[in-house]
Amino acid sequence: MGGRYRIKGDKYPRMRRPRRRGRLVAVTVASAAAVGLIGWGTLQLIDVFTGGGDASAAPRADCGTRATPSATASAPAALPEPGKVTVNVFNATTRSGLAKQTADELKKRGFKIGDVGNATKEYDKKVKGTALLLGPAASLNTSLPVLATQLGTAERRTDAARKNATVDLIIGDKFRELTKKADADKALTALANPKPTPGASKNAC
Structure with a gap:
C-alpha cells in the first residue's frame, strides 16, 4: 500500500x-x-x-436442680387419730357438771377419756377464756391440734415436765359447748390434708 497508509518499520x-x-x-x-x-x-x-453464650439459656442449665417448695417439705409430723388421743377433762368454772358432759361428748367423737373432774388449784377459776389445752412438748404439733378441732378458740400450752402423752382440756369461764360435730369433722379433714401454700414458685422447665 502506498501513500499515507504505507507501513514503515519491521514491527507490526x-x-x-x-x-x-x-x-x-x-x-x-x-x-x-x-x-x-x-x-x-x-x-x-x-x-x-x-x-x-445466650444468657436466656443459662437458667435452663440448672432447671433440674432448682428447689421447688412443696406441701410435703413443710408438712407437720404425722397426726394421730382421735382414738389415739387420751384427754383429761377438768372444770375450772363454778358451773357444775361441765367436765362430765364434755368428756361424754368427746368420747362419742372417738377420743379416749382419762381423768374427769375439777381443775387443780393452779387453774381453778383462773381460765378466763373458752378453755385451755395442755399437753407435753411433743403434743404441740400432734395431739393438741387434733383436740383443738373440737374447740377451736381454746388456748394451747405445753408442759415440759409432763412425762405421759395425755392432754388436758381445762374448761374456762367462756365455755358454752364443743364445736358442732360437722364443723369439727371438717376441721379434722383439713388438718390431715393441708392444701399447698399459696404463692409457691412454679417450675419453668
Missing part, C-alpha cells in the same frame, strides 16, 4: 482481545459471598455445640 501492531471486566467483577462477588457463607455456617455450628 498486535491485536489484543478486549478485557472482560464484567466477568472479573462477578467472580470477585461470588468468591466474597462464598467466604461469608462459610463463615456464617461455622458460627452456627459453634452456637449449636457450645450454647452460643
Whole structure:
C-alpha cells in the first residue's frame, strides 16, 4: 500500500482481545459471598455445640436442680387419730357438771377419756377464756391440734415436765359447748390434708 497508509518499520501492531471486566467483577462477588457463607455456617455450628453464650439459656442449665417448695417439705409430723388421743377433762368454772358432759361428748367423737373432774388449784377459776389445752412438748404439733378441732378458740400450752402423752382440756369461764360435730369433722379433714401454700414458685422447665 502506498501513500499515507504505507507501513514503515519491521514491527507490526498486535491485536489484543478486549478485557472482560464484567466477568472479573462477578467472580470477585461470588468468591466474597462464598467466604461469608462459610463463615456464617461455622458460627452456627459453634452456637449449636457450645450454647452460643445466650444468657436466656443459662437458667435452663440448672432447671433440674432448682428447689421447688412443696406441701410435703413443710408438712407437720404425722397426726394421730382421735382414738389415739387420751384427754383429761377438768372444770375450772363454778358451773357444775361441765367436765362430765364434755368428756361424754368427746368420747362419742372417738377420743379416749382419762381423768374427769375439777381443775387443780393452779387453774381453778383462773381460765378466763373458752378453755385451755395442755399437753407435753411433743403434743404441740400432734395431739393438741387434733383436740383443738373440737374447740377451736381454746388456748394451747405445753408442759415440759409432763412425762405421759395425755392432754388436758381445762374448761374456762367462756365455755358454752364443743364445736358442732360437722364443723369439727371438717376441721379434722383439713388438718390431715393441708392444701399447698399459696404463692409457691412454679417450675419453668
